[in-house]
Structures are given as structure tokens and as C-alpha cells.
Amino acid sequence: MREHDAAVTTLLDAATSDGVLALHHQRLPGRRAAVAHLAITASGIFVIDARHLQSRCAASQEVGDPTDLPYPADLRVGEAITRVRSQVAALRSALSAIELADVQVEGLVCTGSTRRLDSLRQDDEASGVRVVSLDGLNELLAVQGPLEGPDRATLHEFLTAQMSPAA
Template identity: 25%
Template sequence: MHDRRVPGKHSNIDHLFVGAAGVFVIDAKHYKNAEVSVERSGGLFAPTVETLKVKGRTRNALVTAMQGQRDVVAHTLAGTAADGAPVKPVLCFVGAVLPMREKNRRVGDVRLCGLKGLARLVSEEGPWDEGRRLDIARALADRLPSMTQGS
């Protein structure tokens, strides 16, 4: 599902994908040839702080926005047959250069990937069969209407 309205707000969710392993909330960002990195500081005696950088600039607001979208989707599924389903936030960087190491393709619970990585991510094996995924997709479509259809 694409371009879904967030109830009570002027914002939207770019993409939702219901896969066998969960519901993927995907925000696509186009940064041609930009280097994406995750910096970590602290640890041992202090909390670890993770910072998303794009072209050397801090972009933690992207992570915060994705966590908010994840929460909206999880709240939307509350009270449905999909209550408690895993909701996985993903930042998909189109045209960017991502970190080589898998552990550096995550900030908190927000996954970072390119288009090929996105295809692998959403096709992960999981417990949901086609019927269950369709039920969840219908629940989401009913509760998060399209921003473009019917306008």
C-alpha cells in the first residue's frame, strides 16, 4: 500500500508491505551517491548513542519519524486480529551508498537498506500465510486510507 493518511495529522506513510515476517513501514529517501553511515558513541559505562548520518550530516529526525510511523501502524492494528504483530520500520535509501557491515544498517529498530536490500527484507520467511497477510492488509487499508485515491 502506498501513500497512506495518518489519522488526525497532515502526515503520511509512504509505503506499507505486509510480508510473512511482519508489517514493514517503509519511507523511501532519494539521496544520489550520498554516503549513509551510523555512528555509535558511549557504551561500557555510558549509554550507547546512535547517530544516522547522510552526506556527513546528522539525520536522526528520519529515525524519529520512522519510529512514530511504526507506532501509528502498531496502534492501528491494536484490537484487530493482527494486534501485537511485528511492525518493522525501514528507511530505504535510493541511490545512496550504504554501510558494508550489516550491523551498521540499523539505528535502533529502524532498518536501513537500498532497493535490493528492501526486496530481501520484505521477503523474509515468517509465520504468516497468504490469507493472514491479506486480512492484515485489509485492516490497514480500512484504517489508514489512501491520500491519493478518492481525493
């Protein structure tokens, strides 16, 4: 598990004491790609992908190496947004099938740093998937909403039964 993915897992698992229920690395029925993280909160369900944005220069051994350029972060985040948007649609469909279409489902791409985060937020706001930092994710987990503890537990049980662990 990558460091940033582990940080999101740790954050979500620690939020259990605040009533957040999480699932990690699960597959939705009929889907090959795994959902990195699901957080069931008072305000709804978050489908979360973790991305660490860093430059290649940290990994580059030689000064002046042509790989000493930033990773195409916009492309990586863009791919994550597309994947999360698809996963949100699949989850909404599964919830609609059991007459729970009113449960809020939102997609998030959680980045490992705040570097360039403002421009990524603006660029991807229209996509329906928010780009947030770890601190931003933590704030979203605390937002109050209509889902009481028993409702969240029922959703967690349903999703656990419907999803399978990613290999």
C-alpha cells in the same frame, strides 16, 4: 513522485506475485503525515520511507559553486528515521487495539544507493529503524514468517479501511 519513491513502489508492486501486499502514500488514522509505503509480508509489516542520497554537485551548474557539497544525508535520513519510528508506533497501537499486537511491524528507510550505507546502518541500528538499499529491501520481502496468505489479505483489508489516501 520522485524517481526513488517510484522505484520502491515498482519493487513492492512486483512482489505481489510473491505474496507481498502493499499500500502506498496512505495516512494512518489521526495522523497528518503520510506513510510512504507499507509492505505486508510473510514476516510481518514493513513501514517504508524512500530516500535518495545524492550530492548537490549533480545539481550544481557552476564549478566551485558553494552548493557543490554533499546534502546533509545524515540529517535527511535521521528525519526519515524519526518519522518512520513514529509511524511504526502508531501502526502497532492500531494493531494492538484489535488484538494483533503479535504482528511484527518494522520500520525501514530505503536509500537509492549503497554509498555510505554501511555507516548509516551502524549509526541508526539502535533507533529500531533499519536503513537498507533497494536490494536489501527486496531481500527482506522474501523472508519467510508466520503470516499466511489469508492473514496478509485480512491485514491489507483492515489497513485499507483504516487509512486514507494522502493528498
